[in-house]
Amino acid sequence: MKKIINQAVEKGKKFTMLGKVADYIPELGNVDPDLVGICITDMEGNQYCGGDYNKYFTIQSISKVVSLILALEDNCKDYVFKHVGVSPTAESFNSITQLETKNEHKPMNPFINSGAIVTLSMVNGIDYEQKFNRIKRMMEKMINRDGVEINSSVYQSERLTGNRNRALAYYMQSTKVFNEDVEKILDVYFRICSFKVNCIDISNMAATLSNGGVSVYTGERIISKETVKIINVIMSSCGLYEGSGKFALDVGVPSKSGVGGGIVSIVPGKLGIGVFGPSLDLNGNSIAGIKMLEYVNNKLELSIY
């Protein structure tokens, strides 16, 4: 396994120059594009790490998985999917067009920005602070450590430049998809996207899902089995934005990427994988991350299909 890890990192490093660090948020642009890391956790809690596995990056869209988990645990599945769709989309992750052109006034799926904002509105909480704290707490349980912190310069940067997300939220407010304090719910959104994690963290997160919702360390059930299954389904078809279809062909494991450069991959019953590489392809997915997952998949035959 150690050899596979090392070779995966070597493979990944070769591709970092083909991509570009996310720059739509100024703060994200200041990261070293050549970082590459991986961590694999098995169902006994053994971990195999390589490269820059302990470098921190912001979790970004991988946080959408946590919001969706809580929304599903807090509500029945039918309620959740009455407010957000389960259809993959070939539109960009921040597209506003489909909110207007599709008949149903609901976002296509929970992993595009509009869908994630709606999902957030279905997470319980007496106020926005509690909503935030419940998501933070769930994340900490999944990554198996307390005290996740926010990268405050990224958070401030997102808040200042998040007009596209404001447009999405006000649009949904106008079509009565939800009824929230737009600035406050976006503040929660910007904060949970700014959590600092490393490959070990997201590998643990993946392992919790691969293990059916039960911590591989404590044996505690963190997420219900039914929710885990739903997460796997939606990750499979929508987890890598417009690259989801090709990724399913090439790797074939439920995964979710973030523009911070991380990808979590669920190999049900077997492994939880976290990869990292801030250089992104045109779809906004970590180039080195995908290459490492392809390599590991080739060696270990992980595809669920």
Add this chain to the structure above:
Amino acid sequence: MKKIINQAVEKGKKFTMLGKVADYIPELGNVDPDLVGICITDMEGNQYCGGDYNKYFTIQSISKVVSLILALEDNCKDYVFKHVGVSPTAESFNSITQLETKNEHKPMNPFINSGAIVTLSMVNGIDYEQKFNRIKRMMEKMINRDGVEINSSVYQSERLTGNRNRALAYYMQSTKVFNEDVEKILDVYFRICSFKVNCIDISNMAATLSNGGVSVYTGERIISKETVKIINVIMSSCGLYEGSGKFALDVGVPSKSGVGGGIVSIVPGKLGIGVFGPSLDLNGNSIAGIKMLEYVNNKLELSIY
């Protein structure tokens, strides 16, 4: 002329029940749908009025004409049309889709909401208050009376429910179409849409344009000739939202409607017409207003084509 006026009002009254008062702003829904009024001003300043010509209504989108006039007077034509297009659109007046799907990141024309907000940003003013005051002053000159007032309940209603316009503005902010304080520029937008006018007022407004920009009462030049021509062009193709094409066929005079029920019509060199009827067709245009203009056009052959 008096007979034509009376018969036009009779004609208009027959159609009011086929439409619906605007209800996207709650306050607008409380108007008597059967009101019908008309006022025609000739180039000597004679006026012929009928029906509910002195009932007040909110000017709504007709205010977009005034913003565009000032934007054109404050900047060169090329500058203005680098920021907003001159293409008619078959999309709804509050569509956000075309902002995303069209290659150029600018609104299609100055008479849809997004375009009007951009136009507003090109009106000079050291602050938003001065911007507002200059528009108010231009409007007062055109309608030939001081002290136009705001319908404050309509204004409050627009402000509270204007999330679609917030979405448009934040979207344009995110694509760098402009750089404004979104809440403040929208506040100006909501205020100028809430001006209370009657048929005499908008007939005077029309007469100023029909007379080439010169007041028919004082002989003062209020608007440059070149600006007037541009206004006529854009009214001709974009003045009645998606109904513009059919209206050009049926009536054929540069006009602009508002969801308050008013329509201004420019008969260059001859007449300035203001009609009113709050019952709207599916495109958001006054049903009785269009019928009255068709009638008057049939009698007087006004079409510019």
Add this chain to the structure above:
Amino acid sequence: MKKIINQAVEKGKKFTMLGKVADYIPELGNVDPDLVGICITDMEGNQYCGGDYNKYFTIQSISKVVSLILALEDNCKDYVFKHVGVSPTAESFNSITQLETKNEHKPMNPFINSGAIVTLSMVNGIDYEQKFNRIKRMMEKMINRDGVEINSSVYQSERLTGNRNRALAYYMQSTKVFNEDVEKILDVYFRICSFKVNCIDISNMAATLSNGGVSVYTGERIISKETVKIINVIMSSCGLYEGSGKFALDVGVPSKSGVGGGIVSIVPGKLGIGVFGPSLDLNGNSIAGIKMLEYVNNKLELSIY
């Protein structure tokens, strides 16, 4: 006038290198891009010509005007516009998207390809041959000479490469917009687009319309007054594809362009103008043609607005 003509040609020549000859039909690509011609006819039948005014080119989309004239003369206006819209469009002239996305299953206007094909289906004729002959005859009357000929290599080229038009026609057949023999109606379409004309011809065509439908040479009424008015309206808003809005601002006379490089311009009651220059702008309009019309308009103040 002679001086204006000469200077217009000089002006036009300066811009030919900025555009590109149409190449979507291979045969069209073989034309000298630097050709520039103009012919102006007044209501007494006097003609002023300059540049390559007697060079022949294919009429292309200008033929859509003739089809629309006959469809309007053969049917009532309401019938025609129940089958084809009067809305300008910001989509490309051969767009198929709007046929699918707009609620009404009808083309946006008679001057985009889909609309022109539907218009053709409303021209009377016991068979497709008669349909073709009636259009040819109307064209000959308007251009004041018999024996217009088809450029057969262009016609063959269009027929062989006209798959986009086949797609449009079969699509409309499938949505029951019309019910025709697709290959046969397209054959008429390809033939009338391939008529060879020069600036004198299209200037005569324009003059007939400027003179209200009456030949300036024989005094014969060729087209009804009502039809002429409708043609002027639709030319004003849809005549230059996506460039229609800007052209209305800059020139402001009802006009129709073709990718062969011709533009007809109607100055009602005054002039009929035909210009030619095969080098096209991005919207598919003659670059030199537009520049010449701008120049002539500046000198003679022709705008209808």
Add this chain to the structure above:
Amino acid sequence: MKKIINQAVEKGKKFTMLGKVADYIPELGNVDPDLVGICITDMEGNQYCGGDYNKYFTIQSISKVVSLILALEDNCKDYVFKHVGVSPTAESFNSITQLETKNEHKPMNPFINSGAIVTLSMVNGIDYEQKFNRIKRMMEKMINRDGVEINSSVYQSERLTGNRNRALAYYMQSTKVFNEDVEKILDVYFRICSFKVNCIDISNMAATLSNGGVSVYTGERIISKETVKIINVIMSSCGLYEGSGKFALDVGVPSKSGVGGGIVSIVPGKLGIGVFGPSLDLNGNSIAGIKMLEYVNNKLELSIY
């Protein structure tokens, strides 16, 4: 198992009245909407059948699976997916819009009509007849019997009313997605859609895929392992048109539906399921078919996620 089969049929029968038999092809409208059948094949070749499992219906879009199998076996995977995408789509199966609006001129995936036609063009054959025969032969191997027949009235009906498919094909021809004799390739398309199969047939087809491409009866390898995996991936995300996302949540096995009322479902390594019920939901999928698959899945926990 027999009990599950019977109860599944009972369950299915309750929902047939909620849907509608396909009527876009007149011939398809003449089927009894209350038919409901199921057949399950295990990896030893044992079969469990219920309801109208031996009634014949036309295979329709399930034939797209067979074309894709041959295209993949005849070409490398990269070649195939350079010509057709792997992205699910929220557009209708016969949408033409996305061919125009998406940047890449290729259909979204092989299971919408445009994609299936392109896929067909990649199946080897010295002429269209051989192309057809190779697809027929592959189908016969998968369904484990010779002599599949065409329902000639459905075939004729498709051919006469297939103008939407003609539009798609000519459109793709015009954008150089492929270069085929449109009528001839569509003839192959219409013929393979008209094959008469029953639940046993499509259950065998499914079993061949579930068994990794090897016949459960003869042990012969019919399809390569790599191709089977790709088929599973694309069925998972695109197999039930716009209903694919919800079906993945509710059932979670790679499946493909046809408007004839059939659905094939692959339970890798375990079962091949064929269900039938001509009453369709709004997405064009068999209502009873989906309900039976949900029931069987609930009992046997088949989801791959």
